[in-house]
Amino acid sequence: MVPRTDPLTLEVVELIGTVVARYHEEYEEAAAEHSLTGAQARVLGLLSHEPMPMRRIAQRLKCEPSNVTGIVDRLEARGLVERRPDPADRRVKLAAPTDEGRGTAARLRDSLHFAREPLAGLSEAERTSLRDLLRRMLGTD
Amino acid sequence: MVPRTDPLTLEVVELIGTVVARYHEEYEEAAAEHSLTGAQARVLGLLSHEPMPMRRIAQRLKCEPSNVTGIVDRLEARGLVERRPDPADRRVKLAAPTDEGRGTAARLRDSLHFAREPLAGLSEAERTSLRDLLRRMLGTD
DNA sequence: CAGATGTTTCATGTTGTCAAGTAACTGGGT
């Protein structure tokens, strides 16, 4: 019943685990530099692309909507995000970044060095190859 | 000031973000199947390799030692882990998995499908290539 | 003995779930 996993696959899995760990570390660190928690940074990053209803944020974060209420509350209290009515549906509240929120999101993105610097060590051909392999792994092809 | 990032690199970074998200999802899901939280599963996994002092667990998890106290408390309350004195230093408590804890850890590892199934779609040459690229990215070479 | 180290406890804040409540939309049936 135990799936047979050859050493090569195991090594790749372990490498991915390391990538995941490092990515998280750097993400939290970058968020902390802007006095944000990881969850707050993720939401702000989402909203900086486009405003969206609370419900949609919850779907993206894969958590309960009631949880999003609190996170947006805290972002709103700090003036980084605001709630707007949705003209098409009065039940809906659209969360949108303020100007300051947009600025913070941009600075946050820039301080997210991960994978950008390490990737610089790879040639363009290698990066293309890495992209294709990751795509296939994720079934994004 | 903004580091120039070509579209290819950006895409790779985004793909890695997706990998990270999916990895976490599956990890939490696998943990939940055994009625564990993510943090508890991580600690149990750590200890299943070898017992270690609380302090070391905190270093591995990159959190405060006082946090580990609570996580190990909950694992101990469920009979998955026990605290033993360290014969060499009476201040230290070694956390070690019980037999049941070892079993749970093993079942947990087996239910961690991530990357194993997706990787099956790659040929051996491709997996080797992916391994080498990840190694170089991580500076593990 | 003085200082450093390992663990716990306490206070506090954030994230997460679930259940209940309110407001607003939707699709019948009359």
Place this chain on the structure above:
DNA sequence: ACCCAGTTACTTGACAACATGAAACATCTG
């Protein structure tokens, strides 16, 4: 057109887990 039942969006409240920081305690080290 109207109303009503059911659904959907969001919030609130209770509660558990996770996380930090400060303070307490026992123990080690020089």
